[in-house]
Amino acid sequence: xxxxxxxxxxxxxxxxxxxxxxxxxxxxxxxxxxxxxxxxxxxxxxxxxxxxxxxxxxxxxxxxxxxxxxxxxxxxxxxxxxxxxxxxxxxxxxxxxxxxxxxxxxxxxxxxxxxxxxxxxxxxxxxxxxxxxxxxxxxxxxxxxxxxxxxxxxxxxxxxxxxxxxxxxxxxxxxxxxxxxxxxxxxxxxxxxxxxxxxxxxxxxxxxxxxxxxxxxxxxxxxxxxxxxxxx
Ligand SMILES: [Zn+2]
Ligand SMILES: [Zn+2]
Numbered sequence: 509x510x511x512x513x514x515x516x517x518x519x520x521x522x523x524x525x526x527x528x529x530x531x532x533x534x535x536x537x538x539x540x541x542x543x544x545x546x547x548x549x550x551x552x553x554x555x556x557x558x559x560x561x562x563x564x565x566x567x568x569x570x571x572x573x574x575x576x577x578x579x580x581x582x583x584x585x586x587x588x589x590x591x592x593x594x595x596x597x598x599x600x601x602x603x604x605x606x607x608x609x610x611x612x613x614x615x616x617x618x619x620x621x622x623x624x625x626x627x628x629x630x631x632x633x634x635x636x637x638x639x640x641x642x643x644x645x646x647x648x649x650x651x652x653x654x655x656x657x658x659x660x661x662x663x664x665x666x667x668x669x670x671x672x673x674x675x676x677x678x679x680x681x682x683x684x685x686x687x688x689x690x691x692x693x694x695x696x697x698x699x700x701x702x703x704x705x706x707x708x709x710x711x712x713x714x715x716x717x718x719x720x721x722x723x724x725x726x727x728x729x730x731x732x733x734x735x736x737x738x739x740x
Contacts, residue, residue: 523595523604524588534607543611544584546735553710554579554735574710575717576728581707582615585736593706593734597643605643608705608733609650616655616731623729624697626652626659627720629704629712630689632666647733648703659703664689664716685715691723698726707732 522529522536532540548557550566553574557566565573583589592608595601628644645661652659667690702716713730720728 523601523607524591532607533610534603539588542587543589544586545582545615546584549579549582551578552576554581554707554730574714575721576702576710576713576730578727578729579707579710579713579731580612580615580617580729581732581735583611583734585706585734589734596646597641597705598639600641602646605646606650609647610654612647612731612733613651613654621699622655622657623699623701623727624657625695625700626655626657626731627664627700627702627716628659628661629702629716630661630664630666643705644703647705651703651731663692663695664702664719665692685711688712688715689719691719695720695723695725698724699729700725700727701729701731704730704732706734706736708736 520529521527522539523534524539525536527536527538529536535543546554546556549555550557550569551564552569553566555566555568557563563570585593589608592601592604596604596608626648628642628648631639631642631644642661648659648661651657667688700720702713702720704713707713707730710730713732717728717730
């Protein structure tokens with residue numbers, strides 16, 4: 509399978525279906541159009557807003573806002589995005605990872621003030637050992653290069669081995685992740701973007717953002733390629 513993908517890449521074909529790429533580097537027109545963009549995302553949490561399109565924040569963020577100030581998570585986690593993400597995460601398909609990072613890059617509002625530092629959400633040390641590959645870090649690297657913003661991968665670390673988030677409610681996820689992270693050194697900046705591959709409830713981002721705020725960061729953005737309603 510890896511050889512097949514490598515072959516397609518060399519032939520300049522779409523990373524999803526094998527057709528020739530046209531509009532987006534790595535994707536043909538048809539696959540590009542199948543990627544679902546989130547319409548009217550809440551400025552703060554990034555979830556699609558169905559009931560309050562006149563405000564830039566959803567009802568939940570108005571009543572109990574998360575610790576982060578702004579989310580960019582533009583795509584819905586469905587095929588073909590899902591397929592690209594699984595190739596990236598489990599088969600270390602860096603061309604797919606590069607494409608995912610570029611899709612996120614294209615959704616950033618370049619008129620807003622950019623963060624001073626990108627901080628990837630770290631994997632558990634054990635998972636890193638098992639997999640030998642950190643997808644959030646790979647995405648942060650591409651964004652840092654394109655945006656000319658530094659990234660720091662050793663700043664935020666996982667403190668204890670939290671239980672898997674699968675099957676937990678929103679409240680249980682928050683509890684599970686409390687104290688999940690620690691900072692290895694003081695933060696020299698006031699505006700940070702946390703970077704991950706896929707965002708689900710935002711509990712992981714929230715825990716990391718809380719820590720950043722406690723450490724004196726004024727503005728915390730969270731950036732992920734897509735949103736899933738499923739497990740992290
Ligand atoms: Zn295609
Ligand atoms: Zn919201």
